[in-house]
Structure formats: structure tokens, C-alpha cells
Amino acid sequence: MEKILILGASGALGEYILKECYSRNFKIRVLTHSNEGYQKVRSYTDDIWCANAQEDLTKIKGITKGVDYVISALGKSVSLFSPGPNSFFEIDYKANVNILQEAKENGVKRFFYISMKGAEEASEYTIPGIHKLMEDALKESGINYSIVRPVGFYSGLNDLVIMAKRKVIPLIGDGEARTNSIFHGDLANYIMTEFLNLPELKEVGGPQIHTRMEMAKMIQKKIGGEIIKIPKSIAKHGSKLPKLLQLDEISDKLAYFRYIMSNDMIAEEHGKMNFETYLDQIDTEDIK
Known part of the structure; x- marks a missing residue:
């Protein structure tokens, strides 16, 4: 039986990947950095490594021994409402590169990395740019790899749900940019269904294409709030203000938002859950 190491297994996407691997009877090893993460994954495996991969090199030494595949859903939240002590560079790049080096040393068959659409065409922005750095490291490593670029997750719009609860739904520009975001569970299912058939690079979207305005109206119908259009020029200058105040993380997130x-964010359509169904099944009281 083949063994998979899952990075970020307690996160929104990683937990669904963990469940998919478990249902397919893979042997599973996971990496987590917190007791909260440990509690989330302990029902699926007792092979749990607890460490910060970006800094605890001694604690991750040998983590890929006996592992056939690595799947990395390890990354920092892009939510404006989820600040953290570590930077995007430390988590999205440094931590992943440290595990990649371990994978090379221990003969891992393939490394699967969950990147994002925009890593290529928007690499001047900090967040997609750091994903591009990790993609480049994979390509140069000599290891077999698959890079999956989702166009975005429904949960990525939870920030708009939070704002709607505060009576405002901001839209940048005219709201006509289109996307087919995807549900985490659908992406996890796609990855594990295709698995070794995945190419080196695959961009993946959800089952329906909507404009940003259409999605904002769905949120408005569910939560309430007023949709307010913000001109691109104002949004551009506004995203620079936090950097002047040395709030680089907020500035990077605002620029990416x-x-x-x-901009249109569209890829090949997959999955079953649409955005309206996602909104219907979430508990808005848990989104604060």
C-alpha cells in the first residue's frame, strides 16, 4: 500500500484531501504545526508530525522516508480577517521548499503542489509571485511533480460574507470580471480521482462561471448588505496605504484582492457544488 504525506492537512483544502486519501485506503502521514491541527487529523492517522516546516529543520528531518507521494496544501490564508505571525514567503515558499528537499533526498515518486491561478500572469503581486517561486523550485528540482492551480475557492469569498454582515459588499471596478471558483471538497476529489494522471501543470475551476457582480448579489440575497463599487484607481492607491504604515501583509492581501x-479567473470546469449551494450550506454564524 502506497503512502502519502499531506502538508497542510488541517487546513480548509488539506482536510478534504486527507478525507479523500483515507477513503481510498492510502497509508497517510501528515504534517501539522499546532495542537488544534493535531486534533483535526488524529481520526485519520496516527502518523502525525508536529513542526513548523519553515524553521524546525531538525524536526522535519526524515519526514519523507518511506513516503511515495507528497501533496502540499500548505499555505498562508489570504483572508483579510486571518492575520498570522509568519509571512507568505515563510509559509508558502520556505516551508514547502524544505519539504521538497527532504522529498528529493528520500526518493519520493512525485510531489503535488497546490498553487493558484495567477502565479504566472500576476507574479508581480506578492502572493501569486511566491507561489511562482515554489513552482520554479519544483521544476528545477528534478523530482516528478504536478502543479494544480485552482482559480479560487468559494471560501475565499467569505471575506465578502463578513463584510455583508457589516452591511457593505465591496466590488472592485465594474463587477464584470468573471470566475468559476471551486469548492474545496470538489478540488480534493478531482485531485485524488485523477492523481497519477495529472499533468505537470493543471488549472482547475468550478462548474459555473459567474461575474463578480452576480456572486455579490448571491451574497446579498443570503446575508444582506449594500453592494458598493470601488474604482480600480482608488483600490490601487488604497492597497498601498498599509505598506506605508509597515502593514505589509494587509497591503499584499488588498493588492491580490x-x-x-x-480580472477574469477562469479554468477548466470541474466539480458539482455551485456557489449558491455553498452559500446555502455554510453557517454564517461561524464566519466572523
Whole structure:
């Protein structure tokens, strides 16, 4: 029986990948950095490594021994409402590169990395740019790999749900930019269904294409709030203010939010859950 190491297994996407691997009877090893993460994954495996991969090199030494495949859903939240002590570079790049080096040393058959659409065409922005750095490291490593770029997750719009609860739904530009975001569970299912048939690079979207305005109206119908259009020029200058105040993380997130809200983000359609169904099944009281 083949063994999979899952990075970020306690996160939104990683937990679904963990469940998919478990249902397919893979042997599973996971990496987590917190007791909360440990509690989430302990029902699926007792092979749990607890460490911060970006800094605890001694604690991750040998983590890929006996592992056939690595799947990395390890990354920092892009939510404006989820600040953290570590940077995007430390988590999305440094931690993943440290595991990649271990994978090379221990003969892992393939490394699967969950990147994002925009890593290529928007690499001047911090968040997609750091994903591009990791993609480049994979390509140069000599290891077999698959890079999966989702166009975005439904949960990525939870920030708009939070704002709607505060009576405002901001849109950058005219709201006509289109996307087919995907549900985490659908992406996890796609990855594990295709698995070794995945190419080196695959961009994946959800089952329906909507404009940002259409999605905002769905949120408005579910939550309430007023949809307010913000001109791109104002949003651009606004995203620079936090950087002047040395709030680089907020600035990077605002710049990325502006980019995805004002550019088409579309890829091959997969999955079953549409955005309206996602909104119907979430507990808005848990989103604060």
C-alpha cells in the first residue's frame, strides 16, 4: 500500500484531501504545526508530525522516508480577517521548499503542489509571485511533480460574507470580471480521482462561471448588505496605504484582492457544488 504525506492537512483544502486519501485506503502521514491541527487529523492517522516546516529543520528531518507521494496544501490564508505571525514567503515558499528537499533526498515518486491561478500572469503581486517561486523550485528540482492551480475557492469569498454582515459588499471596478471558483471538497476529489494522471501543470475551476457582480448579489440575497463599487484607481492607491504604515501583509492581501476582483479567473470546469449551494450550506454564524 502506497503512502502519502499531506502538508497542510488541517487546513480548509488539506482536510478534504486527507478525507479523500483515507477513503481510498492510502497509508497517510501528515504534517501539522499546532495542537488544534493535531486534533483535526488524529481520526485519520496516527502518523502525525508536529513542526513548523519553515524553521524546525531538525524536526522535519526524515519526514519523507518511506513516503511515495507528497501533496502540499500548505499555505498562508489570504483572508483579510486571518492575520498570522509568519509571512507568505515563510509559509508558502520556505516551508514547502524544505519539504521538497527532504522529498528529493528520500526518493519520493512525485510531489503535488497546490498553487493558484495567477502565479504566472500576476507574479508581480506578492502572493501569486511566491507561489511562482515554489513552482520554479519544483521544476528545477528534478523530482516528478504536478502543479494544480485552482482559480479560487468559494471560501475565499467569505471575506465578502463578513463584510455583508457589516452591511457593505465591496466590488472592485465594474463587477464584470468573471470566475468559476471551486469548492474545496470538489478540488480534493478531482485531485485524488485523477492523481497519477495529472499533468505537470493543471488549472482547475468550478462548474459555473459567474461575474463578480452576480456572486455579490448571491451574497446579498443570503446575508444582506449594500453592494458598493470601488474604482480600480482608488483600490490601487488604497492597497498601498498599509505598506506605508509597515502593514505589509494587509497591503499584499488588498493588492491580490484587487487583482482577482478585476480580472477574469477562469479554468477548466470541474466539480458539482455551485456557489449558491455553498452559500446555502455554510453557517454564517461561524464566519466572523
